[in-house]
Amino acid sequence: MDITSLGGERAAPFEPTFASAAESYLKHGGEERYLAPIVAYFGDRPLKTIYPFDIKAMAEALYPSQSNATRNRQAVTPARAVLMHGYDRGWCNFIRVRRFKEEKPKRRKPATAVWLHAFSRQCDKDGLEHLAAIVLFMASTGARISEAIALRWDEVDLTARTALLLKTKTSTNSMRYLTDEVARRLRGLKEGNSSTDRVFRYSNRHSVNERIRAVCDRADIPYKPPHTCGRHTFASTAIELGMDVKTTMIAGDWRSSSVFLETYVTPRGTPGRVVADRMNVHDFGDI
Known part of the structure; x- marks a missing residue:
């Protein structure tokens, strides 16, 4: 009807x-x-x-x-x-929306061992032990600045030399393993802190970044923001030391191999020359 x-x-x-x-x-x-x-x-x-x-x-x-x-x-x-x-839901036709063309950002060079040594030495001279510790922690574990700042003492096991990063950017907890130097520095920072205190004391990334810039100026070394001297350095250093891509990605909690290779891994020296020099171990003419 x-x-x-x-x-x-x-x-x-x-x-x-x-x-x-x-x-x-x-x-x-x-x-x-x-x-x-x-x-x-x-x-x-x-x-x-x-x-x-x-x-x-x-x-x-x-x-x-x-x-x-x-x-x-x-x-x-x-x-x-x-x-x-x-x-x-059947409310409209399918449409294809093309993205704007993006320019690739200029890639900053990761920190070298020499840079990290000069930076941590200046921090020690300035009494900034927490700043040296957080930069070395990021550079040796691949932790993001937000993850490092959020780290509490009850998430650190100095006996096992581990740090548990809770609910990282990939929405899962991630276990990181400490080098001898980072573990030693953290032992020096732990005294007098409760289990719920922040390990590195900083409450936001901006204060870390400002202090990194000031230390770089005093040490007369190039400024490198937290992501560059931390996560980028971890990726490039691990690959340079002979780690395979999969192992490095798992250790630093990367999910996309394309993002990892295109964004984080920076070749050192002249790649063609490095490969040629490595191949010199073989003398194919005598086979």
């Missing part, structure tokens, strides 16, 4: 909008980060009227002076996720 024959009005058909699709996306476990300004931008615009050009226009409007990498991460990717959710 047609409801209009009874004097009623036919209900208007449901018209999915970007806002309603975003609400459904979040309700079903979608990522909320960066989404609010995009929802505000598109609002109640029907989902089926949004095309790839509109997504890029939105990214440029929200982030006019930011890099293409920022636009991709904070605008294109979350908007595309909402549209894909809408497609999965």
Whole structure:
């Protein structure tokens, strides 16, 4: 029976909008980060009227002076996720949104053994034992600065020489193993601390970064931010010492081999010359 024959009005058909699709996306476990300004931008615009050009226009409007990498991460990717959710629900057609072309950032050179020695020596001279310890800890375990700052004494076992990083960036706990020098420095820092105290005392990455810069100036060595003198140095040093890629990735809690090789591993010297010199151990002419 047609409801209009009874004097009623036919209900208007449901018209999915970007806002309603975003609400459904979040309700079903979608990522909320960066989404609010995009929802505000598109609002109640029907989902089926949004095309790839509109997504890029939105990214440029929200982030006019930011890099293409920022636009991709904070605008294109979350908007595309909402549209894909809408497609999965049958609310719009499938559309392919191309990312902005990104320029590869200039890669900083990781810290060498000489740099780490000069840095820790200056820290010792300045009475900054916690700063020396956190940098050497990151450089020898691959820990991120956020993980190192969050480390508490009850997560450190100096007898077994281990440190348990809780809920890292990959959302799992990760066990790291301490070198003799790092274990020795931590023993010197532990006295008088409770099990719940922060191992390195710092509460945010900015204070660590500021002190690293100041020490580099006093030691007359190139400035290297925490990620460079820590995680980058760990990866490059491990590979240089002969560790295979898989072992190094597991030790430093990397999941993507492409990210690991393209971002973190820096060849030392001239790669072709290094390989040629290593091959000199073989004399193929006498075989």
